[in-house]
Amino acid sequence: MKTFTQNLLCALVLCTTITNAQTVVDTYGNLTVNGNRVTSETGEEISLAGMSLFWSIAGDVTNFYNAQTVNHLADDWKISVIRAAMGVNESWDGGNGYADGAVGRQYNLDRVEPIIQAAIDKGIYVIVDWHSHDAENYLTEAKEFFGYISDKYGDNDHILYEIYNEPINQSWADIKTYAEEVIAVIRANDPDNLIIVGTPFYSQRVDQASQNPITAYSNIAYTLHFYAASHTGDGPGSLRDNARKAMSTTDGYNGIALFVTEWGTVEASGNGGFNETESNTWINFMKDNGISHANWTVGDKNESSCVVNNGMGVTGLVNGQLTPSGVYVRGKILEQAVTLSIEDLTLAGKEVKVYPVPFKDTLKISSTIHIDSVVLTDMSGKEVFAKETNEMNPSITIPDLVTGNYILSIISNGEMANTVITKIK
Numbered sequence: 001m002k003t004f005t006q007n008l009l010c011a012l013v014l015c016t017t018i019t020n021a022q023t024v025v026d027t028y029g030n031l032t033v034n035g036n037r038v039t040s041e042t043g044e045e046i047s048l049a050g051m052s053l054f055w056s057i058a059g060d061v062t063n064f065y066n067a068q069t070v071n072h073l074a075d076d077w078k079i080s081v082i083r084a085a086m087g088v089n090e091s092w093d094g095g096n097g098y099a100d101g102a103v104g105r106q107y108n109l110d111r112v113e114p115i116i117q118a119a120i121d122k123g124i125y126v127i128v129d130w131h132s133h134d135a136e137n138y139l140t141e142a143k144e145f146f147g148y149i150s151d152k153y154g155d156n157d158h159i160l161y162e163i164y165n166e167p168i169n170q171s172w173a174d175i176k177t178y179a180e181e182v183i184a185v186i187r188a189n190d191p192d193n194l195i196i197v198g199t200p201f202y203s204q205r206v207d208q209a210s211q212n213p214i215t216a217y218s219n220i221a222y223t224l225h226f227y228a229a230s231h232t233g234d235g236p237g238s239l240r241d242n243a244r245k246a247m248s249t250t251d252g253y254n255g256i257a258l259f260v261t262e263w264g265t266v267e268a269s270g271n272g273g274f275n276e277t278e279s280n281t282w283i284n285f286m287k288d289n290g291i292s293h294a295n296w297t298v299g300d301k302n303e304s305s306c307v308v309n310n311g312m313g314v315t316g317l318v319n320g321q322l323t324p325s326g327v328y329v330r331g332k333i334l335e336q337a338v339t340l341s342i343e344d345l346t347l348a349g350k351e352v353k354v355y356p357v358p359f360k361d362t363l364k365i366s367s368t369i370h371i372d373s374v375v376l377t378d379m380s381g382k383e384v385f386a387k388e389t390n391e392m393n394p395s396i397t398i399p400d401l402v403t404g405n406y407i408l409s410i411i412s413n414g415e416m417a418n419t420v421i422t423k424i425k
């Protein structure tokens with residue numbers, strides 16, 4: 001183990017430290033299913049936190065479908081994923097569904113494409129959602145739409161295809177048949193981006209999908225939707241029980257990966273009371289199980305699931321005029337966003353990633369070389385932590401360390417990289 005003086009000498013004379021600002025998509029790459037998890041491209045477990053827009057066909061809230069909304073949510077809320085919920089056949093308040101002929105198609109492309117482009121520009125993921133309760137009745141339109149989107153945007157790792165929002169009473173067999181037809185069209189243009197498939201009964205029966213998952217194509221995840229005030233408990237038949245079964249590989253289940261493309265802090269109607277306790281339980285469940293999620297919903301309707309106060313529009317969002325659910329969800333997304341800050345170092349000519357910065361309890365190191373040891377020194381020069389490792393991806397857990405700034409030294413084969421990192425509460 002080198003002394004602090006040796007560390008300091010190395011820091012001053014021998015070592016190069018580079019810090020890069022990376023976007024979320026730069027960091028995680030093409031989201032990839034590994035067993036029962038949606039992971040980063042390199043297989044790292046993640047739980048992305050973001051927001052879903054309201055139905056694109058509700059004319060009174062479609063003014064949220066613009067770059068200003070995405071930019072604010074990315075900059076101020078630190079969302080890593082945004083969902084464009086594109087309505088297919090319903091329409092109200094002067095809106096149009098995608099299946100309403102050429103006018104409806106253009107109406108929705110004019111709303112969805114600016115969201116896609118803004119997400120790409122901001123370096124966050126975008127879920128392109130076929131927001132329908134009977135998508136199998138619009139198979140022709142779904143193939144046309146996803147063919148167009150995958151051809152135009154499929155080279156971007158940002159794009160996640162959600163091909164059937166919420167079936168209701170359709171069987172899993174019928175949903176699977178629909179899904180395989182749409183997936184074939186997407187895969188002809190885009191061999192690798194994540195595709196997310198809805199599951200029976202409002203995307204609550206992920207267990208049924210797990211008994212007979214799609215095997216003809218790869219990189220497929222399955223949709224789980226919940227509303228915290230309605231879907232409580234862990235007993236048999238509860239939604240968390242369904243999720244656990246779906247992710248398991250016993251009793252006929254095949255360990256599928258889940259993505260919560262929509263969840264609410266309120267009742268399943270999108271209204272009713274905001275339930276903080278049950279929302280916390282769900283958020284911890286998703287974090288513990290590496291499940292990414294988008295909250296319903298970005299809008300200012302008179303519904304308690306909306307994050308913006310009634311009638312305040314995008315200006316209300318930007319000015320922080322938020323509902324109780326909006327205040328809560330923003331805080332939770334910000335908490336999870338900490339894990340998205342990564343510092344890049346160079347050691348022995350190789351990239352070494354350190355994250356999250358700042359860190360709370362655990363600091364992770366990711367590299368392609370063996371790390372011999374990790375040392376933390378306080379700003380007065382006192383060594384406060386040292387660990388010998390022989391791993392490429394060591395992590396250190398030090399919850400009791402006093403908050404503040406430290407010099408982190410990572411040592412490999414006699415070379416060292418140093419950087420200042422911050423421990424937070």
Ligand code: MG
Nearest residue numbers: 154155190193
């Ligand atoms: Mg691709």
